[in-house]
Amino acid sequence: MTKNTGAQGRTEQQKQNPSVLDNFLPLVLDVGVPLGSYYLFKDALGMSTFAALAWSSVVPAVRTVWALVKERKANGLAGLILAVNLVSLLLTFVSGDPRLMLAKDGVVSSTVGIGILLSVRMGKPMMTAGLKPFLVKADAAKEAAWTRLTSGAAARSAEFLRKERAYSVVWGLALLTECVARVVGAYTVPVDTMVWLGTVFVVGAIGIGMLVGGGLAIEPMQEMLKAETESGAEVGEAGATAPAAA
Incomplete structure (x- = not known):
């Protein structure tokens, strides 16, 4: 038992x-x-x-x-x-044309980018799956604060949700831009150059997603999450003190 x-x-x-x-x-x-x-x-x-x-x-x-x-x-x-x-x-x-083979690699980026943007449109930003663990860090108080902010129960919920959507939009646009750059490069840049330049495009898209997404969404969300966590702690302390005072 x-x-x-x-x-x-x-x-x-x-x-x-x-x-x-x-x-x-x-x-x-x-x-x-x-x-x-x-x-x-x-x-x-x-x-x-x-x-x-x-x-x-x-x-x-x-x-x-x-x-x-x-x-x-x-x-x-x-x-x-x-x-x-x-x-x-x-x-x-699809084979035979080396430029077409290079261009088709951009389909992966475009498919992922479009999927991310559609998830934002549907109200379920896909990049939140990786963003939430980074911000919450397995902290129960932060987890509760996140729930309040995303459910609309907190004062800054609307602003928090806008930043959550903005983070996914940044990554979706970055991947779509990488796709366009890869396709244009495949037909304008020498094939030997494009073989390694394609990797540069991918790394660049990831860097843009991290840099722009961090400044536009992650930092403000961290501040709001911290404020909401502290607010929840104060409410909890006040609730525990009231019965003792009575």
Whole structure:
């Protein structure tokens, strides 16, 4: 009896104060595993591009179907990665023109960028999956403050939600810009140059997303989250003091 109660207590505590791994696990499963397995199959195991894409699509496919059947909702990140892989699978049949092969790599960025922007339009910004763990840092008080801010219960909820959407918009636009630059470069820059320049475009897009997104959204959100956390702590202390005074 005592052991069961202790186990249940630990389980409830883990739910209320999840670890960093718990917060990042969905992001790792939906994005990290498919991308990592693709390069493992292709570069380390020597599989063809088609086979590597097919095998790396297994996890996002299972995650997408599981979310639809079990949770009755769409898994945005897993579904997006699956869609990107399917588009890439179709494009592997396009060959012969080296410039076209370079340009088609931009389809991945454009698909992800469009998916992120659509998620903002639907009211569920996709980049929040990676943003929330970074800001909350597995802190129960910050987790509660985040919930109040995103649910509309806090005074600065509207401003907080605007910054949350802005962060995803920045990343969506950065990836779309990278796609346009890659396609233009594929047909205007020498092929040998474009082979390494494509990587520069990707790194540049990531840098822009981090720099602009950090200044435009992350820093203001950190301040609002800190203020809301302190406000919640003060309310809790006042509630605990009132019965004692009575």
